Amino acid sequence: MSSASITPPPPKPPVQPKPFVIHKERTRFFGLTLDETIRAFFGGNAFMAVVVLALITIFLFREGSAFFGQNRASITLYRTAGLEYVDYMRAQQEGHTALTRYLFDIRLRAVRHLTENEALSVAEANAKLAAFDEFAGRYSDTIEPVRGFVSDLTDVAVAIKEKYTINEDAKTERAQFLATGMTAEADAVKIAEIDFKAELAPLVGVTPMYVEAANGVATAINDVLATAPALPVPSLESRMTRFKELNREYLATFPETQRKLETWDYLKPVPALDTVTGFLFGKQWLTASFWQDWYGLVPLFVGSLMVSIIALFLAVPLGVGAAIYINQFAGLREQRIIKPAIEFISAIPSVVLGFFGIAVLGQALRALSQWEALSWVPGFPFSERLNALTAGCLLALIAVPTIFTLAEDALNNVPRSFKEASFALGASRMQTILRIIVPASLSGIVSAVLLGLGRVIGETMVVLLCAGNRIAIPDFTQGFTAFVQPVHTMTGIIAQEMGEVVRGEIHYRALFMVGLVLFFIALLINFLAQKIVRKYRISIG
């Protein structure tokens, strides 16, 4: 057809080539053309993500960093005001209280044994235990001398602390007056310098007497133990032996306490590092106490960890199982319904789930746990409605959609050829899935689980409403019952206490430090998840 279009050459006029203009002066702002300015504008917006991340770090630090200084001051005061000294004694007293409780526990078991196994009435059982009760009474009285010391000295130490606090307040007031130029008012503020040495004299002065008293207690305990009666229930004899053993251990700590008391020095400086380790590894989170506030992360961290473990324990099999089912077995119609439905679950606001936990799930779980047929389940039955298990179950519902979606993606990314090759070798569908597809997408699944963990550990409302909010490290010696005890979490404590603290105070700062720890944990989890995913991409090739 092209040959048909031959035309005689057109007469060619001698045209001057027209100017080929490809230069153009564009309007410039600060040396940038309009387009470059727009680009810079968008770039600035994109940089926002970096800025926000930096700002989060900065502001958490800004509000939280003063915590360590304040905490150090607080601990220093704890020492200089003699609170620490009294606490040494108190520890001794509490050791004894714990042992008394042990005795009481033995009695409880004995009564149960007598009434249930030997079908005695309560009165008869009590009668049988009269000798034991007399012994327990004498045992619990042995500590009285120490108790007297502790209660007296507590008052002394608190008075010193009080005095110091009042003085500090006066100093601030005076500084404020001076700052505003009101010298007359400033002078009117009375500041009595505290002579700690003199104030502490009544404390330190009693050391020899106390040591004597403590030794007396030790002798008394040994005397009482020597007259321990035989139990009416032979099966509890082993516990009694254990009790005596515990007593020996307890008495062995006496010389150490004595040494601590004698060498105690109110001026011994508190190392700066102690405040950091005290925060990260402290086992007590105790606030608004008349005695001494402690900010230890461990109970909160353990609480967060426990609910997360429960949640993942439930969510991983469910999420991954559902992902495998949907990806490998379900028909197209089933997929089309279930995938959006699970996505939909992720849209349920956590506060609604928390409310559901309070209103329904907590009681339902408790009722379930008290069902006879399930009493073999570790930890069952339990009596607390709101506990780590309740929160963990709800968190599982939050984590499942995350894990499901990401795991499904990972499964989807396995090349078809892997599957086909396996089928061609005569493997069954399940063999293919378990031996080829799941291993090939394993790192994707692991990172899905990690991101689910991130989701769970950062979740606030559910744990705030359903975890029971008791700030204590659960008692792991009882095995699985630890998981049905109320706990408090890092997210929960921030949400709960932030509204009630005074801005700038140590408690306020401590909450920001918890936030910072949470932030870094989240970053760490994210980092690990990304690292695993990246590795996985390479392995697929």
Added chain:
Amino acid sequence: MVNVSSLSNAAPMDTSSATPVSRAFKVPARATDGEKADTLIEIENFDFYYGAKQALFDINLKLDDKRVTAFIGPSGCGKSTLLRCLNRMNDLIDGTSVKRGSVKIRNIDINTRDVDPIELRKRVGMVFQKSNPFPKSIYENVIYGLRIQGETNKAKLDEVVEKSLRGAALWDEVKDRLHESGLGLSGGQQQRLCIARTIAVSPEIILMDEPCSALDPIATAKVEELIHELKKEFTIIIVTHSMQQAARCSDKTAFFYMGKLIEYADTRMIFMNPSNPQTEAYVSGRFG
């Protein structure tokens, strides 16, 4: 991709051009044959890189004004890359760079800093392999280039639309549905719409990157016919995989292989009597 070993194994070169090879196709006579044309584009010692990988090696080429030049060669030989260098579309790809040499259009080096690629692209239009009409009406598609230059005069726009669509031999087919979506056209019509869109901004040069590779033979014929018409007004550079197409519509042909310009001559020469054995092997269908 062709590798050298397969080339040497499969095609023992017949270096003596004494025995003419029988051709599967003919190179038709051209009205412009033998006429001398002005040089419009001059490419000198041109090296081009994608990141660290060199894509073009020392290209020297002079392209004629108001002629059709075809770039041929096996896939990955750099012909499309060179084409995209002519209106700096490669700027949009990360990591590309001109390391040496120059491309001059009317003696202006287009790779210098003071050249505005936007203005350059208004002068050097481009038609892509896959027709890419915008999801707008046919009318809006054609005037898009003018719109962004700020033209709002309705009469002028109408005139340009008719002129461009006529120029792209599409007017009669679409004049009754100018305001329907351009996506509703057939593949060949879409590609001619893209050509119309390109000539609407009245460039001097039109680059065509395998414009017919996605079209059926009838649509291809129409586009080729159009190319003949267009070369009266425009300089056309066309990249093609089809040697028949190059033979049918180009005045001159450049053969590229592995980023190098192997041979550049009149189309008739390239197809009837190539001087380079590799060209010979390629045009006779022994590889590629």
Added chain:
Amino acid sequence: MSEPLNPFASKPSRSRAFEKVILGLFRVATYFVLLCGVIVFADIVFKGAPTVARAFKTTSTFPYVTNTFLFTAPESLYVFEHDGEKKEMGDKEYRAFREAEEAKALAAGQPAPKFKAESYVYSAGGIWPAIVGTVLLVVGSMTIALFLGVCSAIFLNEYAKDGPVVRFIRLAILNLAGVPSIVFGLFGFGMFVIFFGWNVSLMAGWFTLAFMVLPVVITASEESLKAVPKGFREGSLALGATKWQTIRKNVLPYALPGILTSSILGIARVAGETAPIMFTAAYVVRDKLPWEIEKASDFFFQGVMALPYHIYVVSSKIPQNEYTARVQYGTAFVFLGIVALIAAASIILRNKLRSRYQW
């Protein structure tokens, strides 16, 4: 066994049975998850819907029907016995009733009747201020987030060339997505409420929530921008359009539906989060509605009630009993309904869009 042996016949074996069991387990897991979701949903719908349904009242003015639960402010609930009848009244109604009774007694020359009422805070009236507050929070924060997010996505997808800076930005976005919401709350409190001195306000809440959903919006926007074919950009640029002209005229218009649709999921997230607004924007109770202000600038610096926070308050700060359960379930129902509608809209629209736009 005279039948010819078919070598391809399926052989029952233990491994086959094992496979069936495993498959069954997977299926059970899937449906168990769905069941849990359904149970939560059903519980709240069945117990909450009556609260809303019962609250429809006719009025004398247009539109002649109103819902006292949806459109009034929360009040205390008083439960008392009067003339041997058990009565429940909201705060205002109770006071009026008491005065009327006392006046009646006084007129009859009798001693004033004694009222012994138990009161439950927030358990009467409705949740109108909380609904308004939530809507305001969502609208404001999504506006900010969409602006920032779309701009970031345009940069990342259209302008940026792969390099250390862009990789760093992407890393930051990825990490931002994993930051717990309570940390955003703390950050918003430290930065907006304290450092900027905005106090507990809409503004502080907007920015906190906006930063929180930013990664969602950026990811959604980038996906939508990626879905616009490369040809649109090249075609436009080859015609001599500038980059910005290309984006504005030939990319954004086609990406926008997708951006908005996927961002609806962000809306569900913003509406559903409690932790970030606890210390930045939410009040436990506020009598005034947000538009009852003295000067316009006050609008931005006022705290509001919000549905999620209200649920937290009514479910943790008041006792659980038959009187309070109504408002608890009612609020949860309304809130869940709103969020579910948003999420469902997002999922449905996204699926529709996927099938519609195929260039």
